[in-house]
Amino acid sequence: MKKILALTLALSMVFGLTACGGSSEASDAAASDVTSAAGGGSNVINMFLGGGTPLSMDPALNSASVGSNTIRSAFAGLMGFQLDDNGESVMKPELAESYEISDDGLTYSFVLRENLKWSDGTDCTASQIKASWERAASEELGADYGFLYDVIDRNADGSLAIDVDDAARSFVVHLPQPCAYFLDLCAFVPFYPVRVDLADNEGIWATDPETYVGLGAFKMTKYAVDDVISFEKNPYYWNADAVKVDGLNFYLSEDNTAILTAYENNTVDYIQSISSTEFDRLNADYPGELAFWPTQGTYYILFNVYKDLSPSAKQLTVQEQSKARFALGQLINRYEVVNYVTKGGEVAATGFFPASLSDGLNSNVREASNYDTWYTGTNEPSDVNPDFTVDQVEALQTLIDLGYPCKGSIEEGDITFTDFPSIEFSFNNSGNNALIIQYVQETWNRFGITGVVNQEAWATLQTKLKAGDAEAARMGWIADFNDVVNFLEIFISDSGNNYPRLGRPIGDYTRNSEVTADAGVGAYWGPDGKQTWADAYDALVDEVKAATDPEKRAELAAEAERVLMDTGSVAPLYYYTTAQMLKPNVKDVIRLATDDVIWTYASKN
Numbered sequence: 306m307k308k309i310l311a312l313t314l315a316l317s318m319v320f321g322l323t324a325c326g327g328s329s330e331a332s333d334a335a336a337s338d339v340t341s342a343a344g345g346g347s348n349v350i351n352m353f354l355g356g357g358t359p360l361s362m363d364p365a366l367n368s369a370s371v372g373s374n375t376i377r378s379a380f381a382g383l384m385g386f387q388l389d390d391n392g393e394s395v396m397k398p399e400l401a402e403s404y405e406i407s408d409d410g411l412t413y414s415f416v417l418r419e420n421l422k423w424s425d426g427t428d429c430t431a432s433q434i435k436a437s438w439e440r441a442a443s444e445e446l447g448a449d450y451g452f453l454y455d456v457i458d459r460n461a462d463g464s465l466a467i468d469v470d471d472a473a474r475s476f477v478v479h480l481p482q483p484c485a486y487f488l489d490l491c492a493f494v495p496f497y498p499v500r501v502d503l504a505d506n507e508g509i510w511a512t513d514p515e516t517y518v519g520l521g522a523f524k525m526t527k528y529a530v531d532d533v534i535s536f537e538k539n540p541y542y543w544n545a546d547a548v549k550v551d552g553l554n555f556y557l558s559e560d561n562t563a564i565l566t567a568y569e570n571n572t573v574d575y576i577q578s579i580s581s582t583e584f585d586r587l588n589a590d591y592p593g594e595l596a597f598w599p600t601q602g603t604y605y606i607l608f609n610v611y612k613d614l615s616p617s618a619k620q621l622t623v624q625e626q627s628k629a630r631f632a633l634g635q636l637i638n639r640y641e642v643v644n645y646v647t648k649g650g651e652v653a654a655t656g657f658f659p660a661s662l663s664d665g666l667n668s669n670v671r672e673a674s675n676y677d678t679w680y681t682g683t684n685e686p687s688d689v690n691p692d693f694t695v696d697q698v699e700a701l702q703t704l705i706d707l708g709y710p711c712k713g714s715i716e717e718g719d720i721t722f723t724d725f726p727s728i729e730f731s732f733n734n735s736g737n738n739a740l741i742i743q744y745v746q747e748t749w750n751r752f753g754i755t756g757v758v759n760q761e762a763w764a765t766l767q768t769k770l771k772a773g774d775a776e777a778a779r780m781g782w783i784a785d786f787n788d789v790v791n792f793l794e795i796f797i798s799d800s801g802n803n804y805p806r807l808g809r810p811i812g813d814y815t816r817n818s819e820v821t822a823d824a825g826v827g828a829y830w831g832p833d834g835k836q837t838w839a840d841a842y843d844a845l846v847d848e849v850k851a852a853t854d855p856e857k858r859a860e861l862a863a864e865a866e867r868v869l870m871d872t873g874s875v876a877p878l879y880y881y882t883t884a885q886m887l888k889p890n891v892k893d894v895i896r897l898a899t900d901d902v903i904w905t906y907a908s909k910n
Contacts, residue, residue, distance in 0.1 A: 348551040350891060350909055353564040354902075355578020355735045358530050358557045360764045362511035363504070364497040365441035368449040368802055369767065370783055370900050373494045375555050377903055378536050379424070380499070380519035383415055383434075383476070384492035386895050386903055394895045394903075396492055400434075400520055400543070401476070410483030417474040422541040423500060424524040431469035431476045437498040439465055446506050449771075449801030450495040452794065456484045456850070482851050485665055489786030497521075522548045522905040531557050549893075549908040559735050559763065574888045574909065575902075578736045581648040587886065594886045597650040601898045602783030602881035603659045603792070604651075606634060606745065607805050608728075608874050610825050612776045613818035616724040619708045620820060623829040627873040628703055631679075633728075634876025635700035637748055640684035642878055646744050647737050649884045654877035655680050657792060657866055661898070664789045664862045666855035676863045679870055679877075692718045701752065711753070721753035729776040730756040733763040738779055741878070770804040773812020780804065783881060783900040789862040793846045796869055798839050805874035808838030831868060842868050 359372030364380050367373060385399025398404060401415040421429040440446055442454035442465060458466035458481040466479035480487065490496050503516040510516040517525040522545070523536035537552040539545065556573065558564055561580045567573045579587070579595075587595045608630045615621040621629065639653035652660055655678040660671045667673035682695025689698050693715065701715050704722060713719035732742045739760070746756045756777070761769065769775050782802075785791050794800055798808030806825040811817060817824070831841030845865040852858035869875065883900055890910045895903035 348549075348909055349554060350550055350552075350575065350904060350907060351554040351556065351573040352575040353556045353558060353567060353573055353578065355559065355561070355564060355576075356733070357559040357735070357763045360767045361508040362517070362528070362534070363508035364494050364499055365437075365446060365448045365450070366508045366511075367494060369763070370781075371763070374900075374902050375534055376494050376497070377521065377901065378523040378553055378555075378905075379517060379521040379525055379539075380494070380497035381521045382492045382494075382497050384488050385905075386492065386897065388893060388895060388906065392893075394897055396488065399492070400429075400498070401491075402474075404488075411480045413478045413480070413487060415476040415478070417476060418543050419474065421474075421520065421543055423518050423520060424539045424541055425518045426541055429498070429520060430471040431474060432471050433500070434476060434498040435465070435467050435469050436501045438467065438496065440499070440501050440504065441495055447801070448495065451801075452797065452799050453490060453493075453495060456480060456487060456490065483853060484850070486786045486788045486790070489788075493785050523553055526552070529557075533557060544905075547906055549906065550904070553904055559733060561734075561736070568886055571888075574891050575885065575894075577883060577885050579884045579886065581646065581737050581740065581884075584648055584884070591886065594889065595884065596887070597882040597884055598896055598900075599650075599661070599898060600783055600881040600883045600900045601659050601662055601787060602781055602900060603654060603657055603877050604741075604779070604781045604879050604881060605654070605657070606637075606777060606876040606878065607780050608633070608777050608876070609773065609775060609814060610805050610807060610872065610874050611773070611811050611814050611817045611821050612728070613821045614726055614728075615818070615820075616709050616726070618710065618724065620818075621707060623821060623824050623827065624834040625707055626821070626824075627829075627871065629707055629709075630873030631870075631876070632700035632703040632873075633749070633754070634873065635680065635696045635703075636752065636754075637745055637876070637878065638683055638694055638697070639680055639878055642741060642744060646740050647879065649737075650882045651879040653680070653683055654879050657869060657875060657877050658789055658862075659784070659792075659880040662784065662789060662792070663787050664855075664859045666859040670789060670859075670862070673859065673863075675860055677867055677870075689715055690718050723753060725754045727755040727757050729759060731759045731761055731766055731769065731775045731778045733766050733779075734760050735763065736884070742779055771801060773804075773806050773809070773814045775804065776814075776816070778804065781881065785899055787898070789866075790846070790849055793849060793862065793865050793869075796875075797843050797846050799843075805872070807869075807872060807874060808843065830872065832871075 354371045354374055356371035361367045364376050381399050383401040384396055386394045387397050389395045402418045403416050405414045423429050441448055442451050458479045460466050468477040500518045504510045512528045514525040522539055522542045524539045526537050527535040534555045538548055561578055564576050564578055568576045614626045614629045643651040643653050658670045661669050664670050670676050680696055685695045687693045687695050687698040709722050710724045711720055711722045713721055732738045746758055749756050795802045796807050803809055809825050828835050828837050830836050830838050849861045892908045894907045
């Protein structure tokens, strides 16, 4: 598409979102609520992360970035992050005082800090941390990230192979095979210890300041849905003397206008979730305060494989519908998305793994020769019709070859599909989501493909996705640690984050056809389209995790990405940056490439 078309679409989206964004009066009222709610004096940092109320504040049950950033205030791991003398974040022992790794890489021996205490003042023991890990890994809890504990060996009774000695403060973990990222897991929120005696399996305990007892720099004082989650300094934190602020207020909203108004009114110190339509003005009005933080993450569209995309006159096989899904994603001009819609320095996606991600051999898999690219002509005009990109012409021809009836032609530029089933598309209105989804909707509509858009609260959408009841949705995945396995494990059969339902039963979805009734669990996948997902993908990911030869591991990772992309169930749009604004008087904030923002050692002048 020409630039003028992209700009026209972007402007039409801005003017079409008035009803979603709310009135200026409502935004001013929301900002006023922040002012009146903020407590703790001037030495408290107030912020909006966007995304609304986290679905869970339980470290083991949370799987969202907003929840993770909030949880990090009250909990901590064996490993953590500090700033070095150059202001760069480095991973160091946190709850652990020290650690040793055996020569074969199979044993990690930690010594806990002396006099380690929970935020209620009670002693923390190695046995309690082991019990917390057992809970997080248990089938009874059913945590989305429970599978991460599979890197730890098991005893004959099924328990984790961890030896503890409370008197010696010893915590020894045994692995069945080397795991290059095990220390990263120890700094990851699902491995943060909780008081098992206070926790329930529903996460209700994590909404009550009385039971929300952790080992972090702050302790919860207030939890109010769609309002605020507040923390005060934890005097029992092992490094409390280095904590400079008295508290934190995480305000909860998905209203971009209200969030920005609160920042401009100086009632909050930090915000994420900023519409790209404001970037030029903010750079002019607040020089140096708007930043686009490089983030190892991929923004993508997902499709539920149980949705039947067949035209009414022809039943497509499950494998053919994979091609149709891929074509839907291929129709989107990623260059226009990042240059005229998001405008925050994002990089147009060519595959699922983001740029700068490592596989243990290559520091950037997108630049490695053995990894494929899937969107090569995103902004290249087609020789068939220069009004379409090379990718779009390929996608249109795919749909024609699959038997979708249409009128007009590619050559004339008026091709419209007349019998493509409508798709229910769900999203949460945070950041640029509304702009992006409307752009996608406009693109599909241009070719006669209808996307019925449903805006939902983030917690509601997460519940819907987990139940398998969404046909299509926007989603983002940001690295928890710098390794391809972090992105591959999203889609293994046992992953609770596997929203396309690859290898998973149908869940609550009821609008399937007879042909797609077993789409997720049948033998439809792999290079020949005849394997179950466990055989085609899960086995590959297991090999990636077990591989000790870097070159072999890289080949396996590339093949696993290839299998995933061939399903058409994910359509990567771009690689993330995080737009954020921080007041100049707030210093020493730890910001990671995983999109984590850590306030432990921040100061406010």
